[in-house]
């Protein structure tokens with residue numbers, strides 16, 4: 383798939399831009415802090431309804447955005463996405479909220495439209511599929527487990543609407559369950575009847591959790607087929623990369639959603655005392671992790687910096703390949719200032735990967751000197767400066 | 775503390791303060807209401823004040839079903855023509871009104887005054903659950919209809935009640951599916967709600 387048209391209004395430092403985009407490679411270049419990253423952020427937001435860098439949506443609205451008469455300030459991101467057999471118009475409005483006195487608060491509401499019809503945020507995810515690759519992702523291998531869960535969740539959410547919904551449901555149930563456990567831990571509630579009171583929440587958590595686990599295990603198996611050889615090609619090593627899913631509970635041989643739900647529910651019952659003592663849900667997809675190894679050696683712990691970069695690159699390109707295999711369409715690659723972070727060999731590999739036909743890639747760079755003349759001759763260039771984007 | 779109280783005379787400031795304690799009303803709306811009342815006819819203000827006091831003095835919860843009433847028992851509990859063998863359990867008094875509007879149900883009610891919501895710190899001890907179980911033990915009940923809202927909190931409440939009610943030997947039913955998931959009974963249209971109550975299924 384590719385984005386043919388893309389517009390922003392009052393998003394970050396952009397007052398208004400309207401861009402026509404071509405399928406192949408488009409390079410946005412310009413000085414630091416000129417807003418190159420915000421362009422990719424906007425597209426990532428349109429694909430996932432989440433910003434990769436800020437937790438609160440109100441940050442996305444340009445600081446001096448003026449609301450029209452009676453309308454609170456808002457940012458708008460819209461794009462026209464061309465798919466193999468169809469096209470779709472996506473639009474998200476992030477509108478700031480005000481308190482009763484008319485003062486802007488830190489709240490914001492999201493209004494989504496798909497083909498001009500109002501839709502829920504959950505329905506937007508998966509319409510435009512992207513793989514974002516930023517220097518921050520280099521922490522994927524040795525960073526905290528939450529980064530790796532995010533990687534698999536974002537991939538699967540874009541592929542399967544049921545995954546998005548179940549993940550949201552699971553997180554809600556886990557929060558409720560944690561509130562209950564905390565109340566017992568702090569002796570704010572009588573300790574009798576714990577099993578009866580948790581029965582509903584255990585059942586819901588196990589059911590949603592079993593589905594998420596089954597989907598993640600299936601994705602990891604498929605990714606292993608892809609990233610194993612990809613890693614060898616990128617790094618020049620002979621042994622393939624192996625991803626292992628590190629579940630927070632003993633899975634035995636359970637692989638189906640049904641069996642995994644069963645396992646979760648058994649373990650929750652077994653851990654009752656511990657969970658009450660700690661005041662939180664101790665097992666489930668929100669506590670799982672993944673590890674990466676080559677020839678049995680854990681690269682998160684013992685890998686060189688170069689190896690870790692090769693793993694991250696393989697994971698990101700693997701994510702794109704998985705999306706292509708499952709949906710039959712190539713996702714849009716968003717590479718934020720990546721090439722300057724890589725050595726020649728890895729950079730050559732990445733450039734070869736994004737040069738494939740039918741692959742749309744949007745990349746940012748500060749310095750055109752990072753690229754050869756041959757490469758620059760075959761791509762579209764756009765200069766970013768002072769909140770404007772100029773062709774050439 | 776409050777700069778306006780130095781400028782605005784005390785009785786006005788006091789009314790603004792009281793009004794802004796109401797849900798959904800901030801200082802701005804509270805001021806607007808206060809100045810409206812300041813200019814209103816004496817009679818209108820008296821009627822409002824009396825309505826407020828009368829509501830608080832005369833209205834309370836029915837001692838049997840916890841619906842709102844002016845007598846010891848609500849009109850539904852007093853009505854001996856109603857089917858005494860059925861209790862329909864709802865979250866709020868407004869849900870009783872919604873179900874009554876459908877004319878699809880002729881039994882009694884029990885109002886829980888809320889639902890299980892751990893994130894808001896609302897648990898079974900905050901709801902009229904023990905009172906319901908006491909009624910089922912002492913009254914000639916053969917069916918309990920669990921008409922909680924079709925959302926997570928409503929489901930959690932129904933699940934808990936089912937576990938408590940089954941050992942008491944009553945039939946426990948739920949309104950048929952067809953109510954919009956995630957919504958409130960209160961806002962369902964009478965026709966949909968009526969057919970959901972008619973088509974209730976045993977749990």
Ligand SMILES: [Zn+2]
Nearest residue numbers: 836839848851
């Ligand atoms: Zn009553």
